[in-house]
Amino acid sequence: MPAARATGPRGDALLDVATEHVRRHGIERTTVVAVARDAGMTHANVYRYFPSKEALxxxxxxxxxxxxxxxxxxxxxxxxxxxxxxxxxxxxxxxxxxxxxxxxxxxxxxxxxxxxxxxxxxxxxxxxxxxxxxxxxxxxxxxxxxxxxxxxxxxxxxxxxxxxxxxxxxxxxxxxxxxxxxxxxxxxxxxxxxxxxxxxxx
The missing domain is CATH 1.10.357.10 (Tetracycline Repressor, domain 2)
Incomplete structure (x- = not known):
């Protein structure tokens, strides 16, 4: 499975959003779509930073x-x-x-x-x-x-x-x-x- 790419400011912000989703809802109820929405980007754009949910x-x-x-x-x-x-x-x-x-x-x-x-x-x-x-x-x-x-x-x-x-x-x-x-x-x-x-x- 490919590793996460170097993130930069937007990737770091995305990681913060994803962390908060897991903190509040648990990993099973955390979705890339929901994380992308709260980060203000499309879920396809999330995969530019993290090639899979597993990588995230x-x-x-x-x-x-x-x-x-x-x-x-x-x-x-x-x-x-x-x-x-x-x-x-x-x-x-x-x-x-x-x-x-x-x-x-x-x-x-x-x-x-x-x-x-x-x-x-x-x-x-x-x-x-x-x-x-x-x-x-x-x-x-x-x-x-x-x-x-x-x-x-x-x-x-x-x-x-x-x-x-x-x-x-x-x-x-x-x-x-x-x-x-x-x-x-x-x-x-x-x-x-x-x-x-x-x-x-x-």
Whole structure:
């Protein structure tokens, strides 16, 4: 399926309209015709920017994932010690996903579908997350804070441990669990990961 073309101001405005439609109505009730009407263009013109509804959905999904990645990038670029940064990144990632699922259920449904289907937008996000984690792990090793047997193995096991708080479907499944309980579980899992990294157990 062709990817969305570079948008420019009109394409960005179209994306904003489409995002609002999904937010209010959900993806099943969002149509290209309705989006085009509210954007002040023909539905045929929409396809100049997004060659299919699927491409439009990917663009909506990717826009929020980029915001999420920017927040994580800010944590990674901070001058703090690596163990502090890793803790902040884990807690921020879990919190932002939970916030999304709670506050924007219709938009969160796009993310769940993208990850469940292994769509390119989701795979790229997972790779960017892994790159940021790898950077922090390397910093920790360089500063003698972390002891790693294998960086790849360590990152993989760490993500396995945190899966319940990082995977959109798992976050959604825990929607009825009180927020304070989830926060306590994330904090406990994070402490276990950090202890293992300090001790060279991963």
């Amino acid at each position: 959905v990917d663009a909506i999904t990717g826009a929020w994932l980029k915001e999420l990645e920017a927040a994580l990038q800010g944590v990674t670029d901070a001058p703090d010690p690596a163990d502090d940064k890793l803790e902040r990144l884990i807690l921020a990632y879990a919190r932002l996903w939970r916030d999304r699922v709670e506050s924007e259920p219709n938009l969160a449904a796009l993310h769940l579908a993208a990850f469940a289907a292994g769509r390119l937008v989701a795979r790229r996000h997972r790779q960017r997350l892994r790159t940021l984690i790898d950077r922090i792990l390397e910093e920790g090793v360089s500063a003698s804070l972390f002891r790693l047997r294998s960086r790849d193995r360590t990152a993989t096991v760490m993500l396995d441990v945190l899966h319940r708080f990082f995977d959109p479907a798992a976050v959604a499944a825990d929607g009825a669990v009180p927020r304070e309980e989830i926060d306590a579980r994330v904090a406990a899992a994070t402490r276990l990961v950090l202890r293992a990294l300090h001790a060279g157990l991963l």
